[in-house]
Amino acid sequence: MVSLKRIYTIVGLVLLIIILSIVAFTTWYTVDESEQAVILTFGKAEETINEPGLHFKLPWPIQGVEKLSKETFSLQFGFEEKDGELKEFHADTKMITGDENIVLADLVVQWKITEPAKYLYNADNPKEILYSTTSASLRSIIGSTKIDDALTSGKAEIEAEVRDLLSSLIDKYDIGISILAVKLQDVELPNKEVRKAFTDVTDARETMNTKINEANKYRNKRTNEAEGEKKALISKAQGDKAARIEIARGDVAVFNKLYNEYKNNPDITRQRLVLETLERVLPGSEIYIMNDDGNTMKYFPIRPLEKEKPKTQGEGSDNNE
Structure with a gap:
């Protein structure tokens, strides 16, 4: 034993x-x-x-x-993609815009665990809290956005506002999660008929914008051409102004010179000016200088003397012979 x-x-x-x-x-x-x-x-x-x-x-x-x-997780809101198959949850994505239209909106939230202790013990199911908070944030932003912005050019602004609102709510819940990015996947209308009508409106708006851009382009072109013509005219006018000023200065210099001559010899200068004026006004005419003593008029022929050619030395030798 x-x-x-x-x-x-x-x-x-x-x-x-x-x-x-x-x-x-x-x-x-x-x-x-x-x-x-x-x-x-x-x-x-x-x-x-x-x-x-x-x-x-x-x-x-x-x-x-x-x-x-420590990896970055992706929260798929409104859909689930598994094994190449896409499953949508329209009950989660259906929401009303600020102008009372119905749209379907889904997105992806990139997040990571930054405070593990809070993630483990501050909430029973942090992922469920994150999903519900994402839904509330997206509905809040879509509810204050017009349908045109939600479907076209306002998506980036919606993403930024959803990210900011979601981050602030997650910080208040203090569950150890940080939001890295928010990306809208699809924002669309609930049925084909409405989608087609909105597509037609969008196409018309794009056509209008194209025409406006073309008109603005033509206006800018014509404006630039007019500006160029205006500058050319101003430049030409300034050149003419400078030329006229120089001509006037030259005329003033000539006049001052004549005036000085006139003060020294008024009779001679006066007669010279008369002759020069006659030659300018009546080009090619015969000019005679005449002396009238009351009995007999005598004149001095100027043009014949100008036209008469002086005899050369050779011609004089021949005559002497």
Whole structure:
């Protein structure tokens, strides 16, 4: 019969082996580069470990470890894509715009866990909170947006406003999540007939904008041409002005010179001016200088003398012979 002492010894050894095994296997842990860990001391979150590698802690049940991913997650709101199949949830995406039109809007939210302890213990289901908050944020922004902006050029502004509102709400809930980006996937009308009517309106608006752009282009072209012509005329006028000023200055200089001559010899200068004026007014006419003494009019022929050619020296030698 086995003694009680031997039984106690065996049980003690077994317990010691179990304790040593627990200590050996629960005092160390590894953190991958894509992971982050939370150290729990008697169930209370104490420290967050972000550095990858081998780490040590107190054995279980004193301390435990919870590991979470550091990757960026995608929340698909209003649809689910799995194994190449797309499943839509129109009940979530149907909403009313600010001008009381119905649209279907779905989006993707990029988020990551930035505070693991809060993510683990501040909420029972952070992903569900994120989904509901995304729905509330999108409906709030769409509800204050006109349908034209939601379907055309206002998508970027809607994304920015949804991201800001969603981030502020998530910060208030304090669930350890950070919003990285919000991307609208589709904003469309609920049925084909409405979509076709809106497409026709959009095409007409684009045609109108094209015509307006062409008109503005033509106006700018004509305006530039008119500006060029105006500058050319101004430049020409300034050139004519400068030329006329120079001519006037030359005329003033000539007049001053004549005036000085006139002061020295008024009779001669007056007669010269008369003759020069006659030659200018009556070009090619015969001019005679006449002297009338009351009895006989005598004149001095100028043109015949100008036309008469002087005899050369050779011609005079012949005559002498």
